[in-house]
Amino acid sequence: MVTRIVPWVSGAVYGIVLLAGLYYVFAGLGPANTARLAGFVAGIGALFVLEAVERRVARMPVAFLAGRLVLFFAVAALDESGLSRVLFVLVPFAAYLTFGRAAGLVLGGLCLALLVGGFAVWVPGWYTDTSYVSDVLMFTLGLVLALAMADVAVRERRAALRVAELSAEAERNRLARDIHDSLGHHLTAVSIQLEKVAAFADRDPAVAGQALADARRSVGHALEDVRTSVGTLRGGGRSLVGALTELGVALDVHGEEPALDPATVTTLYRAAQEAVTNARRHGGAAQVRVSVTFGAVTSLVVTDDGRGFDTGEPRSGFGLLSLRERAALVGGTVTVDSEPGTGTRVTVTVP
Structure with missing residues (x-):
């Protein structure tokens, strides 16, 4: 069973990252670089396109996950604000939905390790800066929430499949009851009448003839009952007395x-x-x-x-x-x- 990433979740994250990056530049919170900004916007646009294509293609989940990861790195590198790192919480989220819990947890741990490793390499003493510590804590919280949401989505999907299985089983039982109650009744009547025909064929042809006529009527009732049952399934109906x-x-x-x-x-x-x-x-x-x-x-x-x-x-x-x-x-x-x-x-x- 493959459960794809929920479209509105990824779209919402992409939109928030785009707005945050644009606000950072146009509010003058950092240096403005037109080329980097254009690349950043194009990268976000490519992510939206990738999501749309994935929803139409049921194959190659690994390729789509890899493509998403490449675009995340590109957008994060082009983003002046550095807020795009939040995109990486979608990696374990998508992996959990597509490949299962183990893949989601492993990739979640890997993303957190990359963030901490990046700070260790490029920001010496980051662990003494409350802003960087806060970033790590918030990113960890985001990972936990993403994995929890993925787990809920998977459980919901499994529950829906179970309900479908139970509904199919109930329908099979209902059909078994219909076959037994309807055709069983008429076939019993036909069997009794035919036995009567065999018993009276030589001794009383009139009785045998009447039994044969009754058997034919039972066959007609069986056909009518089948038609009525089909009509009921299609939304038709009849009165109980009728x-x-x-x-x-x-x-x-x-x-x-x-x-x-x-x-x-x-x-x-x-x-x-x-x-x-x-x-x-x-x-x-x-x-x-x-x-x-x-x-x-x-x-x-x-x-x-x-x-x-x-x-x-x-x-x-x-x-x-x-x-x-x-x-x-x-x-x-x-x-x-x-x-x-x-x-x-x-x-x-x-x-």
Whole structure:
């Protein structure tokens, strides 16, 4: 992972150095040398150009860092005020972002050593002059802040990547639930009807023909459900009651349906679909009824007359787990009431 130098940071530093150098000359704080001033301004301009080019080119980070370092030396040599040394705090900053913590710390230490070494060579006894000592302290503080800012930027980038990974994982889980709840329901119905066709083909052709027609209808519902799911992903939607009528079971509606958000509609519809599938596949139910009540909360109840089961026993099926996960995503709850031989009642409540 490569995290580039934050554009506004480098631009702000370049601008401050440029203004400081110009102020030093035009305020008469030092001797004015037109050639050096022109070179100084040109060097700052070249740094801005380098930053703009680097933002457009994703390759050669070493070359850009080296080019930036050369320009820093040139600008510092041409600057009459000597304030341009602050540019060197960007070296470990950029190295940290591009090559990692070790490179940033090493280059930060090297820049500080060069500053102290330069003072030792050209300014004998500098350590007794408060202005030079202050320069070293301020430069050290600048290095610390630059490295800290780089560390924050790297951590933020890693956190963003982690969030993206978790979002992708959540989307995969959601797609798995959709495939299981939607296609699983319809394929179960088709499988049951085709078994019925095989069983009654010779004994009762009329029953077999009806079962085949039901299987075709289930295939049509599957295709329609796929289209609806795609439409929901694209921003479309449908009412909950309209979706529940497609399940082909008895439906009771109490109250007027409010403007539910698509996530809630999908959650309740998939919950009903999963409960109906379980009633037919595992419970052997002859009758399944769906009841939905709209009010302060929306409550969906699916009851069947199947064989039921002991809710205290571990359930290995993916369906109930999927149902609870889906309801939790919209702040809902799921309760399952059942006993062997008494059927099953599944209640889903969402705010």
